[in-house]
Amino acid sequence: MRVLAHLSDLHFGRTDPVVVEALLADLAAQKPDLVIVSGDLTQRARTHQFAEARAFLDRLPAPAMVVPGNHDLAPLYRPLNRLFRPRARFEHHLAGHADSTMWNDERLLVVGLDSTRHLRWKSGKLRTRHLDQLDNALAAAPQVVCRVAFLHHPPATALSGHSFDALADRGVDLVLTGHAHKAHLELITGQHHGTAILVQASTACSTRLREDANGYGIIRVAMPETMVEVRGWSGERFHAVRQQHYRKHGGHWKECP
Ligand SMILES: [Fe+2]
Ligand SMILES: [Fe+2]
Numbered sequence: 001m002r003v004l005a006h007l008s009d010l011h012f013g014r015t016d017p018v019v020v021e022a023l024l025a026d027l028a029a030q031k032p033d034l035v036i037v038s039g040d041l042t043q044r045a046r047t048h049q050f051a052e053a054r055a056f057l058d059r060l061p062a063p064a065m066v067v068p069g070n071h072d073l074a075p076l077y078r079p080l081n082r083l084f085r086p087r088a089r090f091e092h093h094l095a096g097h098a099d100s101t102m103w104n105d106e107r108l109l110v111v112g113l114d115s116t117r118h119l120r121w122k123s124g125k126l127r128t129r130h131l132d133q134l135d136n137a138l139a140a141a142p143q144v145v146c147r148v149a150f151l152h153h154p155p156a157t158a159l160s161g162h163s164f165d166a167l168a169d170r171g172v173d174l175v176l177t178g179h180a181h182k183a184h185l186e187l188i189t190g191q192h193h194g195t196a197i198l199v200q201a202s203t204a205c206s207t208r209l210r211e212d213a214n215g216y217g218i219i220r221v222a223m224p225e226t227m228v229e230v231r232g233w234s235g236e237r238f239h240a241v242r243q244q245h246y247r248k249h250g251g252h253w254k255e256c257p
Pocket of ligand 2: 040069152
């Protein structure tokens, strides 16, 4: 079995320190093999916010993989940086995390895809090069039994929603996203009938709450089965809010009651 922790939208600069500490303690108790962070680590891509994010990643109980979110690009009020060096601070401060966009431990393949667009603020995009990147990673790891892709933007805000179908058709088992600050689980089906489990996480520890409380996901992969547990903040601690069990049969994922 592999245990993945999926965090998103940390937004250092707008975090609740009590929630941050409780999150680290809860993560340690879950004993993940890998922590996946699907973007928006900072509120405004400021140096001290990236330093806080880096310190947080360094305290995690497992290796971490990250991709940027729209909040991690140089802000629009710094137009030259935004235009020419949008990811410079992200890459500088998160070196060692940001450049490890692939994880392959023989059983599990995890690929991070940068869906941000520096000329647009909120909408993301999956580009042809992402699918090429994924194809190369999949071709190089034929032995893995579970394939995971993660990116910041969910289907509702990615300009090419059908790109998510393409992930399912490529044999990706799990697609992990954030950005909406709302936990959501869904099975997606590609045009060629591939299926993937979409896991969208709430904001893990920021005060930028929308409908959901702070939360994150624990994903237990024991092929052909996967259990996704949404863990939410009660005001005192993180606890299991929802558990959804999936089984892959005949090449397709199905929800189990
Ligand atoms: Fe966010
Ligand atoms: Fe975002």
